[in-house]
Amino acid sequence: MAVLAFSVTRLSRTLSFAIALTICLAVPRGPQAGETTATTQLSGLADQGATAQKQGLPVRDRVILVVERLVVQLKAALEDAEPPTSVVVHLRFPNLRSEMEIELPFDGKLEPEGAKAVKKFLRCRRTGRRRKIAPGLLAIVADLGKRYQGHTIEIVSGYRAPPYGVRRSKHFQGHAVDLRVEGVPTKEVRDYLWQNHTNVGVGHYVHQDFVHVDYRPRQNDVAWSSKRRGAPYRINPKWARVARAVLAPADHDHDHDHDHGIGHLADVANSVSNDMATH
Numbered sequence: 001m002a003v004l005a006f007s008v009t010r011l012s013r014t015l016s017f018a019i020a021l022t023i024c025l026a027v028p029r030g031p032q033a034g035e036t037t038a039t040t041q042l043s044g045l046a047d048q049g050a051t052a053q054k055q056g057l058p059v060r061d062r063v064i065l066v067v068e069r070l071v072v073q074l075k076a077a078l079e080d081a082e083p084p085t086s087v088v089v090h091l092r093f094p095n096l097r098s099e100m101e102i103e104l105p106f107d108g109k110l111e112p113e114g115a116k117a118v119k120k121f122l123r124c125r126r127t128g129r130r131r132k133i134a135p136g137l138l139a140i141v142a143d144l145g146k147r148y149q150g151h152t153i154e155i156v157s158g159y160r161a162p163p164y165g166v167r168r169s170k171h172f173q174g175h176a177v178d179l180r181v182e183g184v185p186t187k188e189v190r191d192y193l194w195q196n197h198t199n200v201g202v203g204h205y206v207h208q209d210f211v212h213v214d215y216r217p218r219q220n221d222v223a224w225s226s227k228r229r230g231a232p233y234r235i236n237p238k239w240a241r242v243a244r245a246v247l248a249p250a251d252h253d254h255d256h257d258h259d260h261g262i263g264h265l266a267d268v269a270n271s272v273s274n275d276m277a278t279h
């Protein structure tokens with residue numbers, strides 16, 4: 001029997017495969033207690049047959065393989081076709097010595113439990129008072145979390161209770177947050193927000209190295225810079241014009257450009273004087 005098994009292994013691959021297949025059907029796999037040596041050898045042949053099967057696949061198995069691969073690709077394509085609706089964001093609030101990880105939907109509309117947790121986390125750091133944070137603002141934070149995935153967002157201030165802010169501060173309404181993104185220059189965060197969002201105010205506080213962003217529906221967008229504490233804001237600074245000029249369609253009518261530019265600046269000035277901005 002041992003001689004027979006030895007000679008079989010030297011046959012052509014096709015023949016041994018055919019024999020092994022027959023053995024597979026005829027002999028149970030794996031040695032059992034009390035099995036003879038011959039049975040163990042036959043079982044070994046079956047294993048060789050399985051190896052041969054992998055190396056020289058018959059047509060039927062190739063078709064199965066192709067179908068399996070297609071299914072895998074189709075599943076991947078379907079997953080791609082359904083973009084995520086939320087992002088997990090890691091927030092740190094050093095002034096309150098607290099951190100949180102939260103799944104923020106891109107529309108900013110949290111379930112009551114999540115909204116409550118965010119309200120507590122972004123509470124006024126001076127008074128401890130809380131106010132609901134606007135979904136419009138959370139949508140902006142979610143987008144920032146998506147853009148800088150894996151980076152912690154550091155909160156400088158969230159909700160502020162009066163009188164800790166300028167008159168009509170967006171912070172009083174739960175509409176504003178001052179932040180940094182760890183590992184990313186604040187000017188990059190500032191430009192990203194200004195380029196990718198509307199209904200916003202974006203302020204760059206250069207000396208303190210943070211970005212203010214607020215959600216202001218039905219108002220003109222406003223961008224500003226503050227170079228040092230107490231200095232007057234520069235409204236529509238160069239970085240803001242440059243960041244959005246990249247997005248503006250090419251227009252070769254220079255006179256029209258000029259008029260439009262002045263009109264836009266007037267809009268911004270009105271918006272700021274009507275609303276006292278900002279931070």
Ligand SMILES: [Zn+2]
Pocket residue numbers: 171176177178212213278279
């Ligand atoms: Zn602010």
